[in-house]
Amino acid sequence: MAAHTDITPPTTAAPPSRRRMSPSRRVSLTVGILYVITFVSIPTLGLYAPIKNNVGGFILGAGSTTAAQWGAFSEVIVGVAGIGTAIVLYPLARRISPTAALGFVAARLVETCLIFVSVVNLLTMMTLRADLAGTPGVSPALTTMGHGLLANYTWTFLLSGSLMPVACDLFIGYLLFRSAIVPRFFPIVAFIGAPLLLASDIAVFFGAYPSVSPLAVLAALPVAVFELSLGVWLIVKGFTPRPVTAEFDTSRQVAVV
Template sequence: MTTDTTIPPASAALQRPRMRPSRRISLAVGILYVITFVSIPTLALYAPIKNDVGAFILGAGTITALQWGVLSEVVVGLAGIATAIVLYPLTRRISQTAALGLVAARLLETCLTFVSVVSLLTMTTLRHDLGGAAGTNAALTTTGHSLLANYNWTFLLSQSLMPVACDLLLGYLLYRSAIVPRIFPIVAFIGAPLLLASDIAVFFGAYPQVSALSAVAALPVAVFELSLGLWLIIRGFRTTPLTAAFDEDARTAAA
């Protein structure tokens, strides 16, 4: 006589451990932080426009690179907001003020990012509707430079200045809770003031917005956010009284 050793589907499901709520949050936030780096290629995608905005708005070259660049910046903005929102159920237990501040800073960063890319999209409309029209070259070229200047200054406020506030707030939350190794918030505390000093220098014309010095100043913040994202994907949050209580409350609420 043969014995049926097949495990019923219900029993098999019971044997698979469910992911802890805090682990789901860390995984989602890690993925979102990695996604925020998809706009790095815009430095190359926007290069033809920045090198000769007059020629671009009058019809030279293609708009495909600009469209991909704008799309990547929109994705980055939405992912940035999502990082703060997904973290909020946990971070509000550390400091509700700092957690709300992080959400507000991310929201403002994304709003300014959207304003900046609208300037680039406006160039494509003018190029399509008026490029090549008689007597419009000088006016279009001037408008193109104005729109590019608007993009550059708004970029300085959005994707360069606002990360200072975001990373200081996040660094404080991580340092106070110890849910990740302390090296992460320490890098944030070093990188944020360095980036702020660089933004002030760019604002007063000490050096260009896209330069070796500005890249070096932004490097610690980039290292913090990318390494944090990868750590959260691979390892997740440390098990602490905070995460244990969060997981227990989530299980109780789901029961």
């Protein structure tokens, strides 16, 4: 009689569950990416050169509009990304300071609205060029309109791309300093760079030097360093664990359940 052998099939170990990204890490990663995206408009300094150097010739049909179109498109991206940094950060930021969090959102909205207004001036110039360039008798008026639209763009850009970042960086600098969710280096640079940029904006406003002069660029450098380095840090490292991030993660996880 053959012996009965009890063969138990081998058990298969359950695959380890994938560790989910915490809500605060998702926020820091998203905000970091959006901050880096806001730097895509840097090439506009070169893309807009044909317009700024010869606005009369441009609006009368000289040269190509491709560079200006790409520049305008990149500024729209910057505006949308700027709003995104404030909106994505808001649910966490309001736990640190509701006033500063709301102020950051409001400043970003104003900044983006002004960016869009400045872009509309350039797009209007290209529309006039397409519709009226070459029409007999309109050259003097068209040239005057081109200079007016360029002036509107220049002053609007001073408010959107230079003045409003002062408010934005003071608000977020306060939030970061108070919460210590990133190294103190970042808010300190913001607190140094924002007043320096404000002083430069006032100097430009009163005609001390042009908005694209070396002094203006130098004054804007600390703010640029703050925003770019903060974006890279948030992508690579994220927020430093603090009670506010732990509470945020717990509340979000409970809300999902």
